[in-house]
Amino acid sequence: MAILGPEGVNQIPRVAPVHLDMRQVYVEAAVARQLGLHDGQVVQATAALRHDQLKLVLNEHVFNLPLSPYIKEGDLVQLRAHLLPTGQWSLQLLHSGSFAGHDPLNPAPAQPSRLNTLLFQPSGFANWLGLLRPGVLEALLPAGQSQGLLERFNAQRLSMASLQPQTLKRWVLKHTKSAEANLAEGVTVQDDPKVLLQWLLNAQASEDAQETQANSDMLQHALDELEGAQVQAVQDLHKGDVNFSLVIPFADADPLEMQFERQGHKPGQPHNPMVVNMHTHSRSLGEVWLKTTIRQNAQVDLTMWAVKEEVASLARFNASELTYELESAGLVMGSFQIFNARRPDSQPVREPVDHGALIDTRV
Numbered sequence: 001m002a003i004l005g006p007e008g009v010n011q012i013p014r015v016a017p018v019h020l021d022m023r024q025v026y027v028e029a030a031v032a033r034q035l036g037l038h039d040g041q042v043v044q045a046t047a048a049l050r051h052d053q054l055k056l057v058l059n060e061h062v063f064n065l066p067l068s069p070y071i072k073e074g075d076l077v078q079l080r081a082h083l084l085p086t087g088q089w090s091l092q093l094l095h096s097g098s099f100a101g102h103d104p105l106n107p108a109p110a111q112p113s114r115l116n117t118l119l120f121q122p123s124g125f126a127n128w129l130g131l132l133r134p135g136v137l138e139a140l141l142p143a144g145q146s147q148g149l150l151e152r153f154n155a156q157r158l159s160m161a162s163l164q165p166q167t168l169k170r171w172v173l174k175h176t177k178s179a180e181a182n183l184a185e186g187v188t189v190q191d192d193p194k195v196l197l198q199w200l201l202n203a204q205a206s207e208d209a210q211e212t213q214a215n216s217d218m219l220q221h222a223l224d225e226l227e228g229a230q231v232q233a234v235q236d237l238h239k240g241d242v243n244f245s246l247v248i249p250f251a252d253a254d255p256l257e258m259q260f261e262r263q264g265h266k267p268g269q270p271h272n273p274m275v276v277n278m279h280t281h282s283r284s285l286g287e288v289w290l291k292t293t294i295r296q297n298a299q300v301d302l303t304m305w306a307v308k309e310e311v312a313s314l315a316r317f318n319a320s321e322l323t324y325e326l327e328s329a330g331l332v333m334g335s336f337q338i339f340n341a342r343r344p345d346s347q348p349v350r351e352p353v354d355h356g357a358l359i360d361t362r363v
Contacts, residue, residue, distance in 0.1 A: 024082075024092040025056075025063045032081070032089040035059055039083040040239045042094065047075045063091065119235075121228025125247050125257060127221040128193075129281075132247070132255045140215050142203045149200070152191050160253035168248075172258075175246055178230055193249075197223045240264025242274070254282045271296050279343075285311050289343040299334040300326055305343040312340035 027037075035058065037043070045058040054073060056063045071077060079091040131137050141149050158171060179189045189195065197219055204216045229245045236243035242262040249255045259277040276292040286308040293301040302322075306312040315338050323333045 024090045026084075027063075027089040027091060029087050029089065031061060032083075035061065037081040037089060039081065040235075041081045043079050043081060043091075045077055045079055047071050047073055047077060049073050058091075115231070118224065118228045118231040121224050121231070123229070123232070123245070125222075125225045125229075125245075127218055128225050128247055129255055129257070131218065131222050132249050140200065140204070140219070142200075149196070153193075153196055154251060156191065156193055156196070157249045157251040160250045171248065172246070176244065193247075194223060194226045197226070254280055256280045287342070291343075293334075294331075295334070297332075298330060299332045301334040302336045304336075304338045305341055306338070307340075307342060309340050312338050 027035075035043070043058060045056040045063070047054055048057045049055075050057075050062055053064075054071070056077065056079075058079070078094040080094055082090045082092060084090060131140075137153055138150060158167065174190075175192060179192060179195050182189050201216060201219045201223065204219065233244045241264050242260055244261075245257070245259040247255050247257055257277075257279045260274065261277070262274045263272040265271050273293050273295045276294070278290045278292075279288070281287045286306065288307075288311060289305040291303045293303075295301075304312075304315055306315065319336050319338070322336070326333050
């Protein structure tokens with residue numbers, strides 16, 4: 001799996017250790033609605049005996065599939081839902097967690113794969129953003145190698161003061177392809193945040209475990225966030241959607257979260273716009289969000305939220321200058337809304353908690 005990288009997610013069925021025939025069952029639209037299915041969803045069913053025949057049970061609905069000899073009673077299997085052009089649905093058998101032939105008295109414990117772990121990784125970059133705070137990464141660098149590794153990390157940072165559109169474009173495009181994908185294609189792997197985090201994790205593992213365990217956990221969680229975002233992007237791209245998130249570190253400013261999202265086009269309907277979301281928690285500007293909607297006719301709609309009143313006022317004062325800059329680039333300003341408030345769908349910034357810690361929850 002490591003050689004495939006997140007871009008290889010949709011190839012996993014071809015390299016599974018036990019390969020099943022791609023069997024499927026057809027489901028009427030009414031039943032699909034009762035099950036709450038959506039296109040591309042992976043659901044889990046249980047193999048159970050019904051009238052001495054092995055069938056799949058999903059939310060009290062029973063489906064017939066040729067299961068033996070691969071699957072036995074009690075096994076959990078995964079099915080992928082597909083919406084067909086006829087309006088019907090199909091459930092396609094992917095794989096099961098255990099197969100016939102295992103000793104029922106001593107079942108092998110099911111270990112989640114790295115891919116399955118990343119599929120359930122919460123969105124966001126709380127740990128990675130924490131590492132990018134001034135002085136945090138520097139304190140984690142191993143003695144004797146700190147200068148060289150620090151230079152490699154700093155080479156990944158952009159300069160806010162001298163940032164140019166082409167520089168930003170090259171930086172983003174560089175990070176749309178993972179190191180694993182380059183390695184699989186025989187391309188030289190260059191430094192990127194994920195490569196450097198993995199290198200730093202390996203260096204931490206060779207030191208005293210008691211002293212470095214907390215640091216290693218923070219590094220591992222940050223790596224999980226980066227790889228989880230890549231896996232999510234590949235899943236959405238496989239469904240025809242764009243959902244790509246990353247963090248841009250700066251040498252002279254606080255890091256910036258950026259997300260590109262666009263729903264897939266549907267025949268006979270207007271093309272969906274590209275939406276670019278940006279968020280930063282700046283020590284000087286406070287917390288700021290910017291949503292940019294770019295439509296097919298080059299119209300740009302901007303919405304900005306700023307917690308500090310003086311930042312919102314400054315944005316309103318410079319709105320005409322921004323309009324001029326957009327027109328110079330061949331774009332048309334549709335609307336520019338500025339709110340002195342938090343973004344409505346945002347969550348308050350909280351310090352990341354330790355894994356396994358007891359926390360209060362709310363709905």
